[in-house]
Amino acid sequence: MTRPSPATPRAAHTATGDDLVRLLPPPPPPRLDSGTVTADPGILAAHRADHATFTPAGEPAALVRARTTADVSATLRLATELGVPVVPQGTRTGLTGGANAVDGCILLSLEKMDRILGIDPVEQIGTVQPGVVNAVFSREAAGAGLFYPPDPASWESSTLGGNIATNAGGFCCVKYGVTRDYVRGLEVVRADGAVMRTGRRTAKGVAGYDLTGLFVGSEGTLGVITEATLALRPATAEPLTAVAFFATAVEACRLIVELMAGEPRLSMVELMDAPSIEAVRAFRDPGFPPGIGAALLVQSDSAEAAADLSAFAALCGRHGAEVITAGDREESRMLLEARRMVGPAVESLGTILPDDVCVPRRALPDLLAAVGAIADRTGLTITCAGHAGDGNMHPTIIFDAGDPGQTALAQQAFDDIMRLGLDLGGTVTGEHGVGLLKRGWLRTELDPVAAATHDAVKRALDPLGILNPGKVIATPEGD
Template identity: 45%
Template structure:
């Protein structure tokens, strides 16, 4: 029997479905909502992680209203075309990377704060609202949005919810999930869904709000969120402590926890990170120590708590400085926010995101240093020290087509260390594409199977952000 091959120019079923979808979207969406120019869609193939899928998306829908999302998903579901929801593209795990034949659903234009209630201390926002903009709007009423990711000036509320982002203040005020009261979302087939409520308490039914928060766009697309706001603290006090080694700084952070001190922020930077900031911005941080621990206490007892923290650290640190001046505090924490941009000047950062029990932070730091030496891979480490969340960052030559095997081996050893110490593969960045290979090691087969059954219930054709998270 002779096999007859189809001519290469004959469109495949997938290409036909894609072309049909574009025709329907062009018909049903406003003219400014759809982009198909390859020169423009190429920018949507990756996110800040640098993850590089095969090819690039065929088109981008720029949603302005929830109706745009419903229309897009209804047609994509019927035609089995994959859809990648996207906020600002600041994700660090490849969760917004879009491969060949996919459609990107860009939510950046859905950027309205539709309600801000000082009396109920809540806001209703669309997913494209920039995190820092919500914080500024709340500040006009003496309130703030507590989640404070380092990317707050760039990242969106929708993206933060999709990854259950943490940030600098989460040890005291919780991660994003702790500030989300309710969601409006659209399921894969275009069905609108409302979860949660406007009250602080509420236990009616399953907690679908918590399930969608952190689901990385694989279960539904968020179109609005009701989020909790909190009063701006009446006072803050900040201290900067320099140490002779990174391990001693980590032990100092653990000592604060043991002393029952609950800072709002406790950020740890190692020597290589300090040197990168110095090189990028002309500062002199590395010359003052091999590690920097930044601590901020807030509330009516901020000064007393900061004084106690300084007392605990003075026996361990080479120097400790305390300030109640908000401007000095902003300058200190500006160094922390400059860390990742400074490292990006050196190459492509492969940013890990483990968390360990706080009592084992120093042990994790020592293990990371040993792993870096064993694989001859330089590692720059940041940490949200008050909650045990470490970011060991491997900077890769951007000219390399793939991540070197030595880097993957080092990352694998770092993940194994986190799990051995009773921790997790990701504290706040999500799994995306970069950590899927290690997922089963943490969750176990039964949990992974349940994740897949949940995915099928929400998205039976598997069109929402396929290949991500699970």
């Protein structure tokens, strides 16, 4: 055996990474900094599911209420060590079962991370923790003369973390775009507990892959959002509001197709069909005239808002619709409230299966007609309200979950509407996300290569499959 030459210290060159790791002290065990853990059965039951009451929810093992990024990191490190699933949660207003527990999981609530960290009027950004409620942030931005446009109907209760994780839309997206368009950068905790920053605070920035975009709409399956930098816009003029009443929803949709092809450019175009109006009337009467087939609520926030609404009224006249313009801020608020009431009103009528198809705008008349035909065929009430200016409607099937016959009919109607949305050239979800509810339909919508790419991204970021397993994509075992 020859001795190594003193000029070539072989021992130093052949040490492996594992040798070096053995020399290092072990990492400190994960511990919660300031968050709390509970396994109280009553509390766990209250946090088990989101608003999609018809989707299955498992039995959680514990609830962690994180207060810091370190708490989230510690939770995920522990979960990785133990191989335990983790389900991130905002305020559980989701409509797809995305925040539902899976058996034996840790529910990781971000609700207590609810601080607005700053609003910068020069950069026109706000920095927030994920548990800040949308409306709280929007009001704070307005106080600084700025405007945060994404405004889901749940804006008084849903969190910005949940909005980002679902890429939520809302009323004024028709003019200003969806949540994705306002997320500049994120702090994200990976499945292994490592903390990373993505994106930028600056007005522009293209360094590297768009990791920020990857996490927007990932529904808690790729990482946990612990901070966000959100773009703001200068405040707009006080919007003017009008409502037009139509004989049928299909006629209202024909007007929308014409409206969206030209002027005026409105900041809200929301449709309520007759069953939605009836549901709201029974819940909290908005005072709409009796016997109408549809109501179209619009706003303009441009400097020429009055002229915009006059042009809208003229267009409505050609479609035989009566138009009422809100006389003041209170009337305007009441009209918007009527639209926001659709969700709670339909939830009060029974179990609901909400679709969320988004179709090309010119296909709206066909969508509304076909949904009406599905309701007639099944004999079930299907309300159809939504962000019609974006082609994003929420046909919502109301049924008695205790009646197996009705449940089967409701599932069939849901699937028929998903199929219809795709056949009309649209997508199975415009804003609510996939969650548990549309997992199978996502596979139908994606081509095989795109589906395999989804799976590869999931494996790369969550190799043990502990983050919100079974949501959005099939589990590695397939289901």
